Amino acid sequence: MTAVIETSGLGKRYRRTWALRDCTLAIPEGHVVGLVGPNGAGKTTLLHLATGLQAPTSGTISVLGAPPPSSPGQLGRVGFVAQNTPVYARMRVADHLRLGAWLNPSWDEKLAQQRIGELDLDPRQRAGTLSGGQRAQLALTLALAKRPELLLLDEPVAALDPLARREFLRGLMEAVAAHGTSVVMSSHLVADLERVCDYLVVLVASRVRVAGEVSALLATHCRLSGPRRDPDTLPADLEVIEESHTDKQSVLLVRTGEPVHDPAWTVLPVSLEDLVLAYMNPANEMAVRRPQLGLV
């Protein structure tokens, strides 16, 4: 497995506070990867380190098998759509495309024009007067037309209404399908990621809590409900992620390699959102301190 982003003990400190600390992960190529985590988990910092916008305070990071981009050639291989999708408010839409064309040797003018046409953006309109959704689409167009091998997106849809959100993700998916680009997209909205991501990394307080292909995650997690029971008496191959108990009943979210056949339990599938929320909940942190299965 080749990693598009690989970090080891990666840390970034701003003055006295650590935005990211001792982060070790490997994100495989050829996926649309959702990077999920609560606010302050270090998602933005991780992406800024991967784009080369920030330099790590400690540890190492490699992007597409090389240090984070600093040379023009490396910069061209990584596309970035920043949080809140900043564009130059006073520049026209067409000027942004010219910016892309002037600064990127790999610029795909046809792709850019085609997207602007499909999005029905007026090339003469100033970017500052675009709606949030249009602005995000313009920023995505700039990043896509650069034809990067790896596209990084930092909460690109967080500020958009549901319709604009769907349109944005649809555009992203079309481009990714056409060009085979690897994508890493951060979000704290699991519902968005569920639609587009086939790989998930849950980052909580700089640590990878769980990572893996979405289908595998869904296949290896389930919810058990049954008579009250001490989780320590469960078989060893059941890893309890989340537990809640009443006087008579226990409900557990577990990770397991094997189907659960114990008739005492009612076995229910979990949604991706429930799964992610269970991993993100700090109250469950103790439960998953045990060695993790599979990919990190």
Place this chain on the structure above:
Amino acid sequence: MIRLSWLQFRAQALTAAAALAAFAILLAATGPHLASRYATSAITGCHGGTCFSAAITFLSQLQATSPYAIVYLLGIAVILVAPAITGIFWGAPLIARELEAGTYQLAWTQSITRTRWLVVKLVLTGLAAVAVTEALSLMYAWWADPIAKAIDLGGSTSLFSGGRFSLATFATHGITPLGYAAFAFTLGTAAGALIRRTVPAMAVTLAIFAAAQVVMPLGVRPHLIPPDHTVATIQSVDLDFGNLTATVVPRQPGAWILSSEAINAAAQTTSQLPAACEAAGSGLKPSSPGPCLESRGFREAITYEPGGRYWPLQWIETGIFLVLALALAGFCFWRVSRRRT
């Protein structure tokens, strides 16, 4: 990158061009009249002592004529303020606006290093800022040439009194405007890179640049080249008797007087006329206390820079500001690339 910089700088460049054009029109509308007044004045063809009085007549008539006094002052004000304007409105937002609006994340993730991004931005905008100020200065020097010549001949009025070493004239003529403009622009850029917010960076730029405009002529310029000293007889000195200061150094036309004071027969400095000479000095005729003081052994001690040091001083002052500008530009590069390394 050059094309992008131009695209983003175009509106400001047009504003500057319009301001330059307005200034040029104002000077072109009044300059030829001023030159013809000088050509037809008594200064033309004067010789010896008549030049001095011809110059005074020319300047005092000029001061009484409406547009010239205003344009004279306006021109100096514009050249003094232009570097601050470019520093505040071109320099301060150059990096700060990108950081503030988050667009650095767009600009610095294209296939171009941010060092190159900054080189092009700094050089293009910086050269424009320097060129604007120097263009203003050259146009104004052309316009004010007759006034400068009359002042060189010793003429002066309450308004037209500054020789080329005077505070307002030295910093607005020659090559010093280049230095001030380069300094103000890089100061604004560096302040923006450090503070990361445009408006506070603008305020800091204005404060520091204004301080530099005061500190340089008052605190630094007099010490750039060690001054000469001379002791002259009272009668050979053109003396302002109100406070016993010399206005002209004997045999040193166009010298810059840094300080002067009367010394009495006991070689002590004094600022008071002896009572016996006071009566003579009470009249408006300034020459009258001279012989009185002379006979009592008074002399005048003068510290000055000879007129020939005008260009050396211009070069040194400009050089200082250019070195500061380079240092500030270096700081900007360090600040911008430090986010990576």
